[in-house]
Amino acid sequence: MLRIGFDIGGTNIDVGAVDEQNRIVARRKQPFPKGRPYTETVKIMEDLVYELLQETGSTTDDLASIGIGIPGSINVSKGTVISAHNLGFYDVPMRAAVGERFPATPVFLDNDANTATLAEFRMGALRGCRTGVLLTLGTGVGGGLILCGEVFEGGLGHGVELGHMCIDRQGPLCTCGNRGCVETLCSATWLEEQGKKALSESPSSMIGSLARGQMDRVDGKVVIDAAKTGDPTAMDIFDRYVDQLSTALSSYAVLLDPEVMVLGGGVSHAGEFLLEPLRQRVKEKSFFHYTHKIVAAEMGNDAGIIGAALLR
Ligand SMILES: [Zn+2]
Known part of the structure; x- marks a missing residue:
């Protein structure tokens, strides 16, 4: 099974497919569509997931989860971006929007400082x-x-x-x-x-x-x-x-x-x-x-x- 991790910043969307040993087995980087509606970001994210699946010879059945780190204020339980100034996102239902494109896959959303903390906690310092x-x-x-x-x-x-x-x-x-x-x-x-x-x-x-x-x-x-x-x-x-x-x-x-x-x-x-x-x-x-x-x-x-x- 693969887990997808998105690291979304004001400059780039970074994404990787991560295997069960938490190794990044495939990755992509795309410019963040500045000043465009969030739906455009979601469309890019969807395309990137399919590219990673293709590169790793996988299908959506092999997807264990999609996680998204956002530089901003997040309502984790609702899966919404309250505000992310660098991205121009305000009250964005990110989890639902990505979930719509991958209905069989659990989608998670959190602040990027928390995702970095989680990575250091599980595998780092x-x-x-x-x-x-x-x-x-x-x-x-x-x-x-x-x-x-x-x-x-x-x-x-x-x-x-x-x-x-x-x-x-x-x-x-x-x-x-x-x-x-x-x-x-x-x-x-x-x-x-x-x-x-x-x-x-x-x-x-x-x-x-x-x-x-x-x-x-x-x-x-x-x-x-x-x-x-x-x-x-x-x-x-x-x-x-x-x-x-x-x-x-x-x-x-x-x-x-x-x-x-x-x-x-x-x-x-x-x-x-x-x-x-x-x-x-x-x-x-x-x-x-x-x-x-x-x-x-x-x-x-x-x-x-x-x-x-x-x-x-
Ligand atoms: Zn301050």
């Missing part, structure tokens, strides 16, 4: 834990929680917004309208903005060399790579970043007393260069006097597809 946090550090900051051995869907079913917890009331304005959210201070975007500012102020820094003097080449990775060389400007930015992230993690820690906190997304590729000072800083700020287990995510870019395929 959250495996075996009863209480854990996944924080994804990318363009924005998302994440999910494992509570009592399950993905926590939120008390009222709205999920959790770890990226929108306030850590600085006077901080930068967030896309959500508040100030100083974790997302504004711990995303790759923050590193990029600080890197660009540093480049314009001191063009001779290592950030400038790594970006070959071009502003549009500066991103979070360039700043981290420059910090790794010991460049003082980049090290100062990175140190502030670690400090901000440690404030967020120590707050999650006092709230949850988690067994493990997992970092995913582009920034987590910095590995121990990030994790080691971060553990130290979280310990200093935390109420608890032990060193928290903070590790990098293991599932990479496949987390979205596999997590969606794991939905039940």
Whole structure:
């Protein structure tokens, strides 16, 4: 039997057919039809499922489930998208619309942070834990929680917004309208903005060399790579970043007393260069006097597809 996992984003629709060992055996990628009615997305999804079935020599009888991860607010029990700004989806009955095309197959819908958390929980860095946090550090900051051995869907079913917890009331304005959210201070975007500012102020820094003097080449990775060389400007930015992230993690820690906190997304590729000072800083700020287990995510870019395929 095959399970289909959709990872739908504002740029692409990623989909994979996943076998019983949770391996992706076939995959497709299609541009997301921006600005078009959701029915167009559903039609593309239907075609993609048939392409995957054909490639794997299967039929709809071999489909155990279709899971869909969406970047937005989801009503899991109703199978509807309440709002997904990047997709332009508002009050969309996604599960019913896909279910209509595959009447014999169970269809599941969830937030993409929860599908990534589920993938890490079943197969990655959250495996075996009863209480854990996944924080994804990318363009924005998302994440999910494992509570009592399950993905926590939120008390009222709205999920959790770890990226929108306030850590600085006077901080930068967030896309959500508040100030100083974790997302504004711990995303790759923050590193990029600080890197660009540093480049314009001191063009001779290592950030400038790594970006070959071009502003549009500066991103979070360039700043981290420059910090790794010991460049003082980049090290100062990175140190502030670690400090901000440690404030967020120590707050999650006092709230949850988690067994493990997992970092995913582009920034987590910095590995121990990030994790080691971060553990130290979280310990200093935390109420608890032990060193928290903070590790990098293991599932990479496949987390979205596999997590969606794991939905039940
Ligand atoms: Zn926010």
